[in-house]
Amino acid sequence: MPPPLPEPQYSVRRRVLPSHLTALHSTQGTHLLLEALTNNSAAAYIPLTEHFCNQSDPAFCGITTLLMVLNAFAVDPMVRWKGGWRYFGDETVLLSQCCLSAELVRRVGVTMEQLQQLAVCHGLRVQMERPITHNNEQLFRTHVKECLQPTEHPSAMLVVSYARSALGQTGEGHFSPLAAYHEASDQVLLLDVARFKYPPYWVPVSELYQAMTWIDKVTAQSRGWYVMRPPLLSSSYKGVPIVSEERRPASLVPLAGQSVSRCPLHPVKIDFCQAVRPRNVRRTKS
Template identity: 40%
Template sequence: MAAAVASLYRRVLPSPPAVDFASPEGKRLFSEALAAGTMEGFFPLVSCFQTQSEPAFCGLASLAVVLNALAIDPGRRWKGPWRWFDESMLDCCEPLDKVKDQGITFGKVACLAHCSGADVQSFRANRVTIHDLRRHLLRCVSSQDCHLIASYHRQVFKQTGTGHFSPIGGYHAGQDMALILDVARFKYPPHWVPVQLLWEAMNTTDDSTGLLRGFMLISRQNTAPSSLYTVSCRDGNWRSMAKYCVEDLPKLLKAQNLDNVPALLSCLIESLPADAEALIKWVVEVRRKEEGGLSLSKEEKERLFLKENVLQQVRNTRLFTIVHDQQYAKNPCCNCSSSSQEDALNRIAAAVCCQGAAMLSGNLSPRDSFCCRETCLKCVQANGDGLKTVISASVVSEGNEQGVDMILPMSSPGATSCNSNSKNNVIKYPSSVDVLTVLLLALHPSTWSGIKDEELKAELEALVSTDNLPDDLKREILHLRRQLYYLKACKEEEHEDDETPSSKQQC
C-alpha cells in the first residue's frame, strides 16, 4: 500500500525577499507603480488570471492567461459555444499526459505560444543581460499589447520547488521590483521580488535540458492569420518535414545533376516524406447545423471569399501548372473511373468532417476517434453570392452523435479529381497539387542555392519568387515561411531537450 501524503493548504511566502501583493507594503508598491504608469499590463492579465489545474501545468497556465489577456482568438471551441484558451487546448507541441507527469520546457512553451497564434520572442539568460531584462520588462508593463512570462528557479526566492513559469504583472522602477503573478495560487500569492533576484533565478540551469532558463515576450501577431493554409506541429508530422525542408532538400539539390525544372520537381516529389501533406493543413470553416439556416453570415461569406481568392491565385501561378502536369503525368485520366472519384470524395468528406467534429468538441487530440455515419455534399445560398458547396455528416464520437457542416472553398457539386489536362478542371478544393505548390513557394530562397546548373537555378528561383505574387497570396506564403522557420528553431531546441529523458518544470 502506498504511503499517505500529507495535505497542504498553501505555503508561507518567504519574506524577505518577496513582498506579498496584498500586504500593506505590496499595496504601496502597487499604488506607486500604477501612478508611474508601469502597471498597465496588470489589468488585462488579472482579468484573465487563473490557477494552474495541475502541479506541473505552470507553463500551460501562464500561457493561457497571457493569450486570453491579449484577446487572441483560439479559433476553436473550449466548452459550449465559447472560444477561450484553456490549458487542455495547449497540447500540440507536447502531449498533456507528458506535461502532467514531467512538466514542460522553456522551448516548448515558446513553441506553443507561436502555434497558438502569438508573436514570440524568447531570451535565455546567457544571451541577454539584466539590463535587457529591465528594458523588455518596462516595455511590457507600460502597455497592454505585450506580456512577459518568466522561467525561473524558486529556490533563489527561498521558496519550495524548482523550475516554474509565471507572468510578470508590473514593475516598480524606484525599488527595482517586479510583480510575479504566480499561477500556483494554491501555493503562493502574487508577490513582488527584486529584479536582481529574478534575474538570478532565470540565470539557472534546467537539469533536464542542460540549458539556462530565461523569459519570453508574447504579443499579438502584426500580420493577419492564414486564410487557407497553416503549419501544424501536432502529431509530430512537422519533425520530419522541418528536417526535410531545412536540411535534406538543400543537400539533395547539391548532390543531383539536374538540368531542367520537371526533372527537379520529379526528384523533389519522389523524395518527400510520406506525411508531407499533413504539415500544411487546410483551415476549414466549421458550422453546427443547429446554429442557423442554410444562408451564410456576412463574416462567413468574407472568409470564404478570401479562401477562394487565395486558392485561385495559387492555381494561376506558372509553378502550379508545372506541378500539376508532373502529377498528371503520373496519374493520367484514363486510369480513373467515376466510381473511384466518388469513393475519393467520400473519403475526403469523412476525413474533413471528423476534423470538424474534433474542432467543435475543442479537443484535437490524436487519441480521439471519430466515425462518420453519413456523408453527403449539399449547396447553401451565400446571401446573393450564389450557391456554395458544403460537406455534411453525422459524426459519432464515444457514443455521441453530432451534425457537422464544412464549407468548401472553390467547390462545385460536380467536381471530379480527374477530368482533363487543364488546371481549371482539377478538383475544386485544396488538393495535393495545391499543397505542393504552396510548400515550394514557402521554402526559404536559400534552399535553391545548391543547384549546380546556373540556368536551372535562375529559372527555379523565378518560379518560386514571391515578388510578383498577388498581395493576398504573398501574405499567405510569407506567413507559412515564418512558421516553417519557427518550427525549425523548435526542432533544434527539442533536439537539445531530448538528450535527457525527463523535463521537470514543477511548482
C-alpha cells in the same frame, strides 16, 4: 511516456512566502501596486488579472501562463471550449490540437523551447532570452520597462522562467507572467499561477534575474524570459473597443479535443513540430 510522479507523503494547505518577498495582498504590496498604476508602470496588470487563473495541475505552470497571455491578447483558439464559446477556458483547450499531450506535460512539465514553440503555434510572436552573460541583466531590465511601462498602449507581455529555490521557495523550475514594475523600489509584480502555493508577490528585479541564471537539469541551460506579442493581424489588444461577437456556425468549429482532420497541414505539424523531443530527466512540479 515517463512514469507518473510518486504519491505525496503529506498534504499542504499552502506555502509560507519568504520574508524578502512582498505579497500583493499585504499593506505594502497593495501600496506598491497603487503607485505602479499611478506611474503607468503596470501595463500588464489589468489584461492579465482579467484572465488570472490557477494552474489546474502542479506541472502546468507554463501552460497556464501561456493560456493567460493568449486570453489577454484575445487570441481566437479556433476551437470551442464549452458550448459555443471560443475561449481558452482551461489548459486542455490549448493542448487539444498540440503534439504535446496533456499527460506528458502533467508528468514532466515543459522546457523553455517547448513553451516557445507552443506559443508560436497559437500565433504569438515570441522573443526568448536567456541570461547568458551578466550584461544580459540590462536587456532584461529593458524588456521590463518596454512591457510594463510602455510609452504607448502595451503590445507585449513578459513571462519568466526561474528557479524557485533561488528565491527561497520550495520546488524547482517555474513559469509565471509579470504584471507591474515599481521603479522606486526596483521590484516587479509576479503573478504566480500556482495560486494554491504562493500568492502574487513583488520581487526585486536583480533577485529575479539571478533566479533565471540557475541551470535547468533537463536542458543543461539557464532559465530565462520571453517577450510575447500578439499576432500581427490582431487588433483586439490595442485598445480597440469590441464591436463584434465574431459569430460562426457551431458546426464549423470543433470542440476542443475533437479530431480535426480537415486541416491539410496537420500531418506536417506533427512530423516537424520542434516541441516534441525525447527527454529522460524528470522535472519537479511547481
